[in-house]
Amino acid sequence: MGRIAIHLACAGACALLAGTSAGQQDAAKPVFTDAEIKIILSHGPWPAPAQADPSNRVSGKPDAIELGTRLFFDQRLSASGTLSCSSCHVPERNWSDNLTRGVGMSEVDRNTPTLMNLLASRWYGWSGASDSLWSQSLRPILDERELAATPRHVAQLVRDDEQLTCRYRKAFGAPPSASDDEAVFVDVGKALAAFQETLVSGRTPFDRFRDALAKSERPPSETYSEPAQRGLKIFIGKGGCTLCHSGPNFTGGEFFRTGLSRFAPRGQTDPGRQAEIPQLMKSRFNLLGRYNDDKSGASAVRTREAALEKTNFGEFKVPSLRNLILTAPYGRDGGVETLAEVVRHYSGVDPASLRAKDGRPGKPLDLTPREQTDLVVFLESLSTFSNPWRPDDGGQCY
Known part of the structure; x- marks a missing residue:
């Protein structure tokens, strides 16, 4: 599968993911090459080191x-x-x-x-x-x-x-x-x-597996199942998902046409990124304006260079894959109920609904039923459950 096709399939099949229960199937235990391990290690460590936002003078205070x-x-x-x-x-x-x-x-x-x-x-x-x-x-x-x-x-x-x-x-x-x-x-x-900025998800089974690899250790399959490992191999290989979902937070933070509906409720067209770039540039609250606390101007460079292109139509931001098991339904319009549904759809999607930046059509993932199940298990391993909290009164301020 070519780079463009992989990129598009990733944007569709892996951009809107969430967990469902998936049964384990017998298959050969995966073996990761040095190149694959390098990619796996790029998804950590987690939590990533926190950095204050230079455009916000009270960030981290x-x-x-x-x-x-x-x-x-x-x-x-x-x-x-x-x-x-x-x-x-x-x-x-x-x-x-x-x-x-x-x-x-x-x-x-x-x-x-x-x-x-x-x-x-x-x-x-x-x-x-x-x-x-x-x-x-x-x-x-x-x-x-x-x-x-x-x-x-x-x-x-x-x-x-x-x-x-x-x-x-x-x-x-x-x-x-x-x-x-x-x-x-x-x-x-x-x-x-x-x-x-303080809302950071916890460590997951994948993070423990990744850190073990970093130490040249391999956790036993009972701590990170073989289906999850096979799904990981698909994620970084055949699925090409890391082209969109990179880094410790499993997102490159950019925008792609995912092949899902571009229509908003009530039949209205949702142009996505194409409509928002002009609005961003006109906003008095953007980083080019007077409220940016970063006097160096470095934080505003990406805004200054944002350019409207015809390919922006129907593009939406690729979300992080962490903790998606807790946030169904999925997609910018909430139209996808389960991870399995997303994977099935993009395994056999019409190529005409996936488009590269140059307009060429993409290709489906063509995953077998077992591969689809393994990918689901891997994606579930990116989630962790923590006790929700609400603040107390914090005492009186004097």
């Missing part, structure tokens, strides 16, 4: 994390006073909602993505509408279908609440501006981002 945590769960952030960020990004549901499409003040057109493992992303949202986590945090607050608030509403909430004012002052070194609503609003986004 405990006081900002505390403020962001309180705001994330505060229903007063919405215009109605009945919705918070956690209404759609539910801790007990891996910071998603398990709905086909998100519902705030009304239903939106896309599935609610998880907030796990966002710190190192290049772009945010299904079609890259934002170029920073803090600017992405502002979008649902303003969207009339979600929290439907305004910068003034948010700024006034922070000013009027004694505890929020106190925590804002500790996080940003000064009380909220009495006159600049938008500056306070942006700072709320930066505090929300500081909190979301």
Whole structure:
């Protein structure tokens, strides 16, 4: 299978993955070559080292994390006073909602993505509408279908609440501006981002297997099953999935046409990345604007170089594969119920629905039933279960 075909098949079969139970089948125990081991090692270590966001002056700061945590769960952030960020990004549901499409003040057109493992992303949202986590945090607050608030509403909430004012002052070194609503609003986004940066999924069976390989050890099959190992071999080989799902977080963070429906609910066309690049460039909250705290300008380079191309039509961001077993249904429109369904579809997909950047059609994965099952088992091994949590009151701020 050529590079283009592999790239497209990966974008389809492996971009929208989640777990289902899969029976183990007898087959030869896989043996990994040195080249394959090198690829496996590139998917770690996990957790990846945390790096502060230079565009956010409070990234990684405990006081900002505390403020962001309180705001994330505060229903007063919405215009109605009945919705918070956690209404759609539910801790007990891996910071998603398990709905086909998100519902705030009304239903939106896309599935609610998880907030796990966002710190190192290049772009945010299904079609890259934002170029920073803090600017992405502002979008649902303003969207009339979600929290439907305004910068003034948010700024006034922070000013009027004694505890929020106190925590804002500790996080940003000064009380909220009495006159600049938008500056306070942006700072709320930066505090929300500081909190979301802390949402990192735990270590998985795959991570333990990968680390053993790094030490030239091989865990026994009872700790990492042979079907999972066979699925891993497909993932890095025949499936070509690593061309899209690379690195410790199993995503390159870019955009591809996956071959799934490009139609939004009610029969409307969803142009994906093509529609969002112009909106990103016009946004006063992008990294080219005055709210970027990175005075070097380095963080804005990728935004400055973003170019609209005709091939952007129908492109959507390739998500991470970590913890997807907890976030069904899948796909930007929530139209895929199970991992097995995705793999079956792309194993025999019509090549005309997969397109490379140059317009050439792709090829299906052509996986056998056993290979499909093994790939499911491997993808399940990228998930871990942890106890959900909600913050306590955090005590009083003085």
